[in-house]
Amino acid sequence: MNEILDVIIVGGGSAGLSALREVRKHTDRFVIINDGPWGTICARVGCMPSKALIEAANAFHRRNTFEEFGIRGSDQLTLDIPAALQRVRKLRDDFVASTVKTTEELGKRAISGRARLLAPDRLEVNGKELRAHKIIIATGSHPIIPTSWSNSLRDRLLTTDTLFEQETLPTHVAVIGMGFIGVEMAQALSRFGIKVTAFGGNQFAGLTDPQVIATATDLLGKEFPLHLGEKANLNLVHEGIQVRAGSVEIVVDCVLAALGRRPNIDHLGLETLGVSLDQHGMPPVNRNTMQIANLPVFLAGDANDQAPLLHEAADEGYIAGLNAMRSDPLCFTRRTPLTIIFTDPNIAIVGSRFQTLDSAKTLIGEVHFDRQGRARVSQRNKGIQRLYADAESGRLLGAEMCAPAGDHMAHLLALAIDRSLTVQQLLRLPFYHPVLEEGMRTALRALAAQLPVVNEFDLSMCGTFNTEALD
Numbered sequence: 001m002n003e004i005l006d007v008i009i010v011g012g013g014s015a016g017l018s019a020l021r022e023v024r025k026h027t028d029r030f031v032i033i034n035d036g037p038w039g040t041i042c043a044r045v046g047c048m049p050s051k052a053l054i055e056a057a058n059a060f061h062r063r064n065t066f067e068e069f070g071i072r073g074s075d076q077l078t079l080d081i082p083a084a085l086q087r088v089r090k091l092r093d094d095f096v097a098s099t100v101k102t103t104e105e106l107g108k109r110a111i112s113g114r115a116r117l118l119a120p121d122r123l124e125v126n127g128k129e130l131r132a133h134k135i136i137i138a139t140g141s142h143p144i145i146p147t148s149w150s151n152s153l154r155d156r157l158l159t160t161d162t163l164f165e166q167e168t169l170p171t172h173v174a175v176i177g178m179g180f181i182g183v184e185m186a187q188a189l190s191r192f193g194i195k196v197t198a199f200g201g202n203q204f205a206g207l208t209d210p211q212v213i214a215t216a217t218d219l220l221g222k223e224f225p226l227h228l229g230e231k232a233n234l235n236l237v238h239e240g241i242q243v244r245a246g247s248v249e250i251v252v253d254c255v256l257a258a259l260g261r262r263p264n265i266d267h268l269g270l271e272t273l274g275v276s277l278d279q280h281g282m283p284p285v286n287r288n289t290m291q292i293a294n295l296p297v298f299l300a301g302d303a304n305d306q307a308p309l310l311h312e313a314a315d316e317g318y319i320a321g322l323n324a325m326r327s328d329p330l331c332f333t334r335r336t337p338l339t340i341i342f343t344d345p346n347i348a349i350v351g352s353r354f355q356t357l358d359s360a361k362t363l364i365g366e367v368h369f370d371r372q373g374r375a376r377v378s379q380r381n382k383g384i385q386r387l388y389a390d391a392e393s394g395r396l397l398g399a400e401m402c403a404p405a406g407d408h409m410a411h412l413l414a415l416a417i418d419r420s421l422t423v424q425q426l427l428r429l430p431f432y433h434p435v436l437e438e439g440m441r442t443a444l445r446a447l448a449a450q451l452p453v454v455n456e457f458d459l460s461m462c463g464t465f466n467t468e469a470l471d
């Protein structure tokens with residue numbers, strides 16, 4: 001048996017690299033093991049190529065606003081889809097190259113291979129057994145695909161693992177699953193000029209506020225047919241793939257499956273840890289330490305299925321890396337929940353979700369962006385933002401929205417929630433004119449109107465003009 005290492009990190013994605021950064025500060029006696037290509041899901045097939053595709057789609061879609069601005073000739077514009085996809089891959093390659101630099105310089109301490117746990121201090125990779133005082137598991141996740149689909153549909157079935165590799169795109173695509181990936185990609189493909197038909201279950205983009213869901217589905221449903229509430233079933237037919245959901249039946253060239261992602265924990269040997277696993281095979285993981293039960297083993301990133309987002313994976317890798325170098329794990333306070341989906345308008349959820357709030361103790365303030373001044377001049381006047389505040393203290397609790405510049409406003413609101421700011425404290429901040437954030441101020445004012453008056457000599461009391469040009 002080889003030397004006993006201080007730490008083994010399993011998984012070279014964002015969580016694993018974040019753990020590596022901490023571990024390296026303290027020891028050289030570590031290895032990082034990665035199965036498949038290095039370079040992280042985020043850079044290779046996740047956040048970055050998807051956003052590159054979305055930007056191209058939105059740039060092309062903007063031609064639909066030109067006529068109203070007085071710009072003529074937009075009907076002559078075309079999108080060279082192979083060129084647009086090439087740009088996605090070029091950017092992707094740059095992002096991957098910058099990521100793999102870190103592990104390339106590690107030499108033998110970066111091992112390519114699939115690791116399998118043998119015990120809380122032992123694992124096997126490439127037929128070799130390795131031992132360590134601590135093990136960090138950060139194995140990520142993979143797209144869920146029913147076996148019957150992958151067996152029968154083969155190259156007519158795409159996921160985000162394969163979408164960005166396409167040289168060109170088919171004429172008619174069904175996007176199945178209206179979660180984060182489904183809504184982002186359905187809108188982007190549709191804005192590429194592809195005929196898209198979208199199918200979703202009972203959830204839409206992780207939203208829980210019925211009014212925001214109604215606005216978001218209405219807006220996206222104007223761009224492509226959107227069928228919700230029925231499970232989609234697929235069959236290979238002569239002309240392509242037949243998709244059936246409730247009373248809807250269509251034939252498409254290709255299906256993009258966005259049914260969710262499963263943590264990469266199967267066949268990982270978690271059963272050798274001696275702790276009970278839940279019905280999904282998941283061990284108990286402390287969200288504040290990333291530790292599995294009281295073992296010297298940590299589970300971070302998408303692999304623990306707690307908050308499968310990039311900034312959360314980075315945090316979890318950091319927590320795991322830091323705690324792996326300590327005898328007593330530290331408990332970290334986690335960040336205010338923040339989710340942004342890069343549709344246009346952006347969908348965002350901040351702090352407490354609508355569904356989790358006690359309606360008797362919660363006030364709601366809302367704004368519709370259709371009449372908002374700045375949104376109108378830029379032809380971005382679509383969407384809704386709903387803010388939730390504690391009825392007693394006036395403290396902001398959360399927000400759900402489908403709103404222009406929702407990505408930026410969601411960050412502002414997350415800051416406010418993190419600092420426990422009240423609606424009145426937020427209304428004391430300057431709001432420049434004319435900005436989209438004035439819409440958020442309208443929603444805050446709607447909340448303030450339901451709260452007791454603080455003091456009329458307070459600038460938070462400065463009210464609305466009630467005119468589109470000034471609010």
Ligand SMILES: Cc1cc2nc3c(=O)[nH]c(=O)nc-3n(C[C@H](O)[C@H](O)[C@H](O)COP(=O)(O)OP(=O)(O)OC[C@H]3O[C@@H](n4cnc5c(N)ncnc54)[C@H](O)[C@@H]3O)c2cc1C
Nearest residue numbers: 011013014015035041046047115139140301302308309310
């Ligand atoms: C299409 C798409 C778009 C996304 N967009 C966003 C976004 O806009 N914003 C956002 O915040 N998040 C986004 N995400 C989510 C984000 O990419 C993930 O949360 C994040 O990349 C997870 O990082 P990770 O380190 O946990 O996993 P990964 O980066 O997947 O790394 C895990 C690594 O472990 C390896 N591995 C697996 N099993 C083993 C084993 N047994 N032994 C050794 N190695 C193993 C894997 O091959 C992989 O290389 C997106 C995801 C997708 C798919």
Ligand SMILES: NC(=O)c1ccc[n+]([C@@H]2O[C@H](COP(=O)([O-])OP(=O)(O)OC[C@H]3O[C@@H](n4cnc5c(N)ncnc54)[C@H](O)[C@@H]3O)[C@@H](O)[C@H]2O)c1
Nearest residue numbers: 177179180181182200201203231232258259260308340341
């Ligand atoms: N902007 C972002 O932050 C971003 C973007 C993309 C992905 N991600 C991450 O990737 C993860 C995975 O995304 P995802 O969209 O694959 O999963 P998801 O869990 O968000 O959504 C999957 C959806 O598919 C539906 N579904 C499942 N089977 C179906 C069927 N047969 N017919 C119709 N609908 C069906 C489910 O009801 C669910 O709403 C997300 O949870 C997120 O963490 C984040």
